[in-house]
Amino acid sequence: MxxxxxxxxxxxxxxxxxxxxxxxxxxxxxxxxxxxxxxxxxxxxxxxxxxxxxxxxxxxxxxxxxxxxxxxxxxxxxxxxxxxxxxxxxxxxxxxxxxxxxxxxxxVTALGVNNWLADQLQLMDTEVLSTTYEDKLVKLSVFVPITHEEKVRQAIGNAGAGHIGNYSHCTFTSSGMGTFTPLEGTSPFIGKQGQLEQTEEVKIESIMPESIRKSVISAMKKAHPYEEVAYDLYPLLNKGNELGIGKIGKLAKEMDLQEFVDHVKKAFGISRLRVIKGHKDSIKKVAVVGGDGNKYIYTSLHKGADALVTGDIYYHNAHDAQEEGLTIVDAGHHIExxxxxxxxxxxxxxxxxxxxxxxxxxxxxxxxxxxxx
Structure with a gap:
């Protein structure tokens, strides 16, 4: 309904x-x-x-x-x-x-504006351009009756838990016996009120960024049959995901400047843009920053970018970028x-x-x- x-x-x-x-x-x-x-x-x-x-x-x-x-x-x-x-x-x-x-x-969020811009430019092997935030990792341990093991495992994986490198839905499962006594006012999925119940359960463990904790827990509870779910959350010392402003990645193939400018125009549906021409004849590694990208010219250079796609570039900053050899395609703030x-x-x-x-x-x-x- x-x-x-x-x-x-x-x-x-x-x-x-x-x-x-x-x-x-x-x-x-x-x-x-x-x-x-x-x-x-x-x-x-x-x-x-x-x-x-x-x-x-x-x-x-x-x-x-x-x-x-x-x-x-x-x-x-x-x-x-x-x-x-x-x-x-x-x-x-x-x-x-x-x-x-x-x-x-x-x-800044992992799948937000700068990620969408990088996808629109068809950049591959992307990483954060300028880190501003580390998304801490937490581990979820949830106890599930064996009848619902796969349903809960898929639910938390589909919600984003269990990403390790280029692998998704990573979990570890151990088996055991769960005990509980449903008290007055409960509607137990297994067992009867006032009687000690024993049931075979599995413990599913998985890691996730702290930023998606609420959505993963929500998905887990929705898939779980118990009205009161037993689960634990542990903060981890493992390095979390680095998030921040901008993305940097590679084009599928090198392009000369005119090809690249045409590529940007097509990606964002624009007919005209400003270009600051750098020293390189071909472009392969590209940084993108939505909005005002003036602060990220030198970051782009240090990360090895051949070109930066952004907006609102100032006159004197354009001179500095040109002197340093960085090509900038100012596609405008509105690409956001x-x-x-x-x-x-x-x-x-x-x-x-x-x-x-x-x-x-x-x-x-x-x-x-x-x-x-």
Whole structure:
């Protein structure tokens, strides 16, 4: 039976994918306008919260906007409804539309914006460009009746537990005898109230990043037959996954500059871009940073990149990159718009797997402010 999710649940699913703790210091992520304590029939994913985007949300009867770029990036001293910013806030409040921002946490999370950009460029063997966060590892041990061993094992593996290097669904299983006495008020899957029960069980152990702990536990409990699941979580000293800003990887084949520029244009559906030409005639290793990539020019060089794909490159930084020999393809800040399509998929899958009928849509507006004439 389907049901409508509330705002708190939707944001808990979002933060399970892109935890707030991964955001860069000072980034104003989270709830920006409105309340999460209400049913949400329709969510809209947007890159920016501009007045025309809010009008789009009003027309589409949207309850919640999840945006990549925060509406309130700088503190407001006043809300003047004769200004565009003031009208945006006024319209949001009048039409009871909540705005939530997921910015650098969505950039940093393992399968977030920079990963989507790298995939769009068809980069292989990717790694983090600039590490900002280590996702600690934890071990899950769960006790399961043998009848449900495979169901639970698959559930935690499909939720992301058990990744070791290039292997997935890694677990260890041991067998034993579980005992328990169902007390008054229980509805035991096995046994009767007031009687000591013994049953053959297995202990399934697997590791996972701490950031996906909640979703793995949720999947495990959903697959488990017991109303009270016995499980343990252990913090590990093993090195966790390094997360951060940007990705760097290799193209399937070397390209000359014109081939590579055409490749970027096709990947992001753009007709014009700015290019800073480096020293190399061919490009194989590529770094990509969504948004403003000025801080990552020297990181890209040190990681051996032939080219950096990013946006908002400053004039003097372009000179510095050129002198150092790095090619930069400034495709614009707006290539981060890929997050509308990809985050929609993530939330739809999470909601549908839990039988919620909340609808997720993408903003159809292009909010790139630049026009090439």
């Amino acid at each position: 389907s049901r409508t999710a509330n705002g708190q649940l939707i944001i808990s699913l979002l933060e399970g994918f892109a935890p707030k703790k991964m955001a860069m210091e000072g980034d104003p992520i989270g709830l920006q306008v409105g309340s999460l304590n209400k049913p949400v029939k329709k969510v809209m994913i947007a890159l920016d919260v501009l007045e025309n985007v809010v009008d789009e949300a009003i027309h589409g009867e949207v309850d919640l906007i999840i945006a990549h770029h925060p509406l309130l990036y700088r503190p407001l001293k006043r809300i003047d409804t004769s200004t565009s910013k003031g009208r945006v806030i006024e319209k949001l409040i009048k039409h009871d539309i909540t705005v939530y921002a997921a910015h650098t946490n969505l950039d 718009g890929i997050m509308k399509r990809e985050l929609k998929k993530v939330l739809e899958d999470e909601l549908q797997s839990r039988n919620y009928d909340t609808v997720v849509i993408e903003s159809e507006l292009i909010t790139d402010p630049f026009t090439y004439m």
